[in-house]
Amino acid sequence: MPRLDTVIFPVAGMGTRMLPATKVTPKELLPVYDTPLLHFAVEEALAAGARRLVMVSHPDKAAIEDWFAPQPELEASLAAKGKADLLEVVRSSRLPDGVEVTFVMQDEPLGLGHAVLCGAEAVVGGGPVGVILPDDLILGSPALAEMAEAWTGAMRSLVAAQEVPRERVSSYGIFDCGEGTPERGPVRAATGFVEKPDPDDAPSRLAAVGRYVLGSAIFDVLRGTGTGAGGEVQLTDAIAAMGGIHAFRFSGTRHDCGSKDGMVEATLAVQAMRHGSARAAPHLRVAAE
């Protein structure tokens, strides 16, 4: 299976929509039923074959680094009490051998494009990189692995996509698929990509969600990308400038865990998974136990 060696996780945002929960706790560590958002994201990257995880974080979010640290006292205590099942749950959140995590700080939240550019310094080699936004939780099938499978050298970008209601387009990057662009399986070439369009001007209702496979040329393009919508450096603008844009219809179910209601829906979905009343996500080691 084709694999993505490096995945960048932009996790430096302030998570203001989730206040007050995110006043002290990073959004990425909020639990969805029993598991932090970040853990789902890491498992998805591993399912895509990632060996190098690059966290673009913020100095105030040190708890994210703590999540990856071993917890010998906790493990010893669980072992001493004979709690083998919980010990296994704690151990399963360790990274497998051969996978490394690197932290890069984005001191100011200057936008998603800027965050991805911050990650460039930790990228090795010239292959495509994956990007996962952990607050877009996709359950049921590992979207980034599907995208790694669909990636071809002829593409410059492959971006997870789903249709949204017209009144919501101004919250998303929206694809312009042109007249009658053929859809080849889940992949559709796009002629344009615009961040947060006005609903009256939006070229379609096909919206980007937080999974990207990007050719390494993206970093040079980002270096020359100025501020866009909201006064931030937009990844959408760099992808549009690079050309060779492709939208990918993933097969899982996406939950917007950057919003309170999306978090509740996701929590109920994971509860159903844990109780076996929904199809379990096979890529989640915790879910499988």
Ligand code: UTP
């Ligand atoms: P969001 O806009 O959804 O995250 O960015 P946010 O800014 O944390 O949330 P709100 O709007 O204040 O509630 C999408 C992703 O991009 C990251 C965020 O951490 C999130 O994972 N991001 C965004 C950065 O890492 N740096 C930025 O400058 C902007």
